[in-house]
Amino acid sequence: MQLNPSFLAPWYCLSQCIKEGGTAFSKAHGCEVWDLASRNPEVNRNFNEAMACTSKIVMTAILSQYKDGFNNIRSLVDVAGGTGGNRILHDWTDESCVEILRNCKKAIPEKTGKLIIADIVLKTDDHCDKLDGIRMAMDLVMFALTCGKERTEQEWKKLLEEGGFYRYKIIKIPALESIIEAYPE
Structure with missing residues (x-):
């Protein structure tokens, strides 16, 4: 996907x-990525195939490390990129993330429920792993293509609290993403 000319063009902007502000994608194309994908079947197919491939990798990593986390699930809401498959918030602004989190909170049982987010958590210390460089590169990708970004634990904490989730736990998995369990109580 990243080598498709439509996704390379923003880097020149x-x-x-x-x-000047704005997204590099809109500077290159005169519209946001979602608008171009809705009008261009090749871009849409390319994007959706990339998201489906990424979702398979991430979900395999999640399921290999997080089997107990899905016990007693009564309902599952998928807020995902492309055709769905794993939950993401990195391509949304902070304000939109808070709105999404508040809406998710409404659907979660307060005493027994939890929100499971699979997304990148950037490191702010010197304890790096072999994927941290790619995580930082993804932050640049989000900056160039969308109005989103990758976030540190402190940035996640702020978003979660503003969305009504005052307790959370981050679980590392063998992927770019981590699992963020957020509790509404």
């Missing part, structure tokens, strides 16, 4: 985006 990155400095303009930094100077």
Whole structure:
């Protein structure tokens, strides 16, 4: 997907985006990524195939490390990119994430429920692993293509609290993403 000309073009507009604001994608195409995908079947197919491939990898990693986390699930809501498959918030602004989290909280039983987020958690210390460089590169990808970003634990904590989730736990898995369990109580 990242080698598709439609996804390469924004990188040539990155400095303009930094100077003027907005997304590099909209500078390159005159619209946001979702608008182009809705009008261009090749871009849409390419994006959805990439998201489906990524979802398979992430869900395999989640299920290998998190089997007990899915016990007693009564309902599952998938808020995902492309055709769905794993939950993500990195391509949304902080304000939109808070709104999504508040809506998720409404659907979760307060005493027994939890929200499970699979997303990147950037490190802020010197304890890096072999995937941290790719996580930082994904932050640049989100900056160039969407209005989103990758977030540190402190940024996740702030979003979760503003969304009504005052307790959380981060679980590392063998993937770019981590599991973030968020509790509404």
